[in-house]
Amino acid sequence: MFDSFLLESIINGLLLGGVLALLALGLNLIFGVIDVVWICYAELVMIGMYAIYWLYIFYGVPLPGAVIAAVLAVALLGVLLHRFVIEPVLGTAPINQLLVTGGVLFFLQAAATLAFGIEFRNLGIRMPLVEFGDMFFSFARILAFITALVGVFLLWLFLTRTYLGTAIRAISQDREIMPLMGVDPRRIYLITSAIGGGMAGMAASLLVLQYDVHPAIGLSFGPITFMVCVMGGLGNMLGGFIAAFIFAQFISVGGYLFQIEWGYVIAFCFFIAMMFIRPKGLFSR
Amino acid sequence: MLEVRNISAGYGSFRALFGVSIEVRAGEAVGVIGPNGAGKTTLLRVISKIISPESGQVMMQGQDLRQVAAHRVVEMGIAHVPEHRRLFPRLTVEENLRMGAFHPAARRRFAERLDFVYELFPRMKERRDQLAGTMSGGEQQMCAIGRALMSGPKLLLMDEPSAGLAPVIVQQVFDLVRRIRAEGYTVLIVEQNIQQVLQVVDRAYLLEVGTIKQSGNAADLLASPEIRRAYLGI
Numbered sequence: 098m099f100d101s102f103l104l105e106s107i108i109n110g111l112l113l114g115g116v117l118a119l120l121a122l123g124l125n126l127i128f129g130v131i132d133v134v135w136i137c138y139a140e141l142v143m144i145g146m147y148a149i150y151w152l153y154i155f156y157g158v159p160l161p162g163a164v165i166a167a168v169l170a171v172a173l174l175g176v177l178l179h180r181f182v183i184e185p186v187l188g189t190a191p192i193n194q195l196l197v198t199g200g201v202l203f204f205l206q207a208a209a210t211l212a213f214g215i216e217f218r219n220l221g222i223r224m225p226l227v228e229f230g231d232m233f234f235s236f237a238r239i240l241a242f243i244t245a246l247v248g249v250f251l252l253w254l255f256l257t258r259t260y261l262g263t264a265i266r267a268i269s270q271d272r273e274i275m276p277l278m279g280v281d282p283r284r285i286y287l288i289t290s291a292i293g294g295g296m297a298g299m300a301a302s303l304l305v306l307q308y309d310v311h312p313a314i315g316l317s318f319g320p321i322t323f324m325v326c327v328m329g330g331l332g333n334m335l336g337g338f339i340a341a342f343i344f345a346q347f348i349s350v351g352g353y354l355f356q357i358e359w360g361y362v363i364a365f366c367f368f369i370a371m372m373f374i375r376p377k378g379l380f381s382r
Numbered sequence: 383m384l385e386v387r388n389i390s391a392g393y394g395s396f397r398a399l400f401g402v403s404i405e406v407r408a409g410e411a412v413g414v415i416g417p418n419g420a421g422k423t424t425l426l427r428v429i430s431k432i433i434s435p436e437s438g439q440v441m442m443q444g445q446d447l448r449q450v451a452a453h454r455v456v457e458m459g460i461a462h463v464p465e466h467r468r469l470f471p472r473l474t475v476e477e478n479l480r481m482g483a484f485h486p487a488a489r490r491r492f493a494e495r496l497d498f499v500y501e502l503f504p505r506m507k508e509r510r511d512q513l514a515g516t517m518s519g520g521e522q523q524m525c526a527i528g529r530a531l532m533s534g535p536k537l538l539l540m541d542e543p544s545a546g547l548a549p550v551i552v553q554q555v556f557d558l559v560r561r562i563r564a565e566g567y568t569v570l571i572v573e574q575n576i577q578q579v580l581q582v583v584d585r586a587y588l589l590e591v592g593t594i595k596q597s598g599n600a601a602d603l604l605a606s607p608e609i610r611r612a613y614l615g616i
Contacts, residue, residue, distance in 0.1 A: 267473055
């Protein structure tokens with residue numbers, strides 16, 4: 098018997114996977130290149146969501162303009178994070194980098210609470226449902242999926258087709274000799290941070306269409322993003338991309354077969370099991 | 383072209399070089415020979431500013447390199463083929479070569495130089511899409527030299543190009559050095575393989591425990607009793 102609800106949840110998982118992949122990609126890029134985990138990554142996304150909300154609701158900036166401004170703002174935030182928080186502790190023990198970015202997480206949460214309060218806020222835009230046979234899909238999700246894939250594709254083009262992108266891949270393989278190539282490693286790190294921030298900003302613009310923003314929203318997808326990255330092999334961008342889709346299927350199909358909450362439980366169990374079987378990630382080299 | 387004046391350098395409390403001075407004139411091939419741990423690699427690292435010296439100065443065509451940022455040394459015309467080749471193993475051969483042409487002036491002439499390097503090393507053209515880390519040692523050495531040539535250097539620094547290669551490949555590497563000289567590049571080469579390197583350079587310096595012990599024409603050094611006794615085992 099054909100189960101159209103199952104198909105619907107598989108497709109919904111695919112759509113969710115696109116956004117997860119975009120989220121994971123920014124974090125993976127930063128880790129792969131700079132060897133630092135931005136614990137506060139999801140909080141950067143939260144700031145991006147607030148930026149769009151603020152510009153759109155209070156200043157009446159049209160949505161596309163607000164989105165572009167938010168992407169640029171979070172990219173700048175990424176640069177500032179690297180320059181003033183990461184750079185001073187770069188050469189020190191890795192735990193310090195976790196601690197400082199963990200500190201930024203709480204700082205951003207508290208700052209957002211002070212500035213915006215703890216209310217859940219949304220843009221008040223109602224996106225239509227797309228009907229396909231007897232299946233229904235959220236237009237916001239389809240838009241997010243397509244945008245995420247386009248973003249991933251553009252990043253891939255940048256990393257493989259440009260001098261700067263090649264340098265970003267090279268620096269993770271041998272940092273010391275980069276100056277011999279005429280590359281200033283510091284500049285590459287700042288550019289990578291800007292791209293990582295920009296991807297967080299892009300993810301923010303996709304999520305703000307689907308979810309209410311509040312100061313703790315980072316907690317609802319930050320851990321998933323980390324797990325996707327770890328499951329794909331931290332720093333392995335292709336692995337993270339694939340892992341995002343696997344994870345999303347567990348959440349979506351698991352949620353359909355049992356209950357929504359069980360989807361997450363199954364996904365996390367799978368994650369824990371995989372950590373025993375392949376601790377360096379599904380696609381570790 | 384290159385003047386190294388009275389360089390002292392080291393790592394932490396360990397000192398590798400004690401007041402070393404050498405000179406390389408345009409068009410020359412100069413060798414720095416000496417045993418393992420003599421400070422040869424450190425000398426090249428000081429010249430290309432991977433490390434900063436404690437004292438002394440390096441002049442490239444009259445420009446004091448102390449006033450040049452590390453990543454701009456390559457723009458001054460100095461290309462460094464580092465010890466152990468240091469290719470980017472998970473980039474393709476062509477991407478490695480592209481990294482060699484990173485600085486703006488080199489980018490503008492990328493296509494022209496790529497043709498030149500592929501003509502010099504047809505093997506690299508065959509393997510252009512292969513990951514550099516999967517090639518043999520000799521091929522990796524070609525790629526590392528090619529990468530350095532992509533920057534359009536005036537002076538090529540080579541650090542132990544024969545190290546870790548099979549004897550038959552070592553011979554090929556020194557033939558390569560000859561061809562690069564014939565192309566008109568000025569070369570400063572650091573080697574432990576004294577017998578071989580003295581046959582491709584014009585002059586050489588003997589570096590021992592961080593000081594220049596002897597210098598002169600390659601032929602004279604090859605004939606010198608001390609060098610023959612200590613290094614060539616004759």
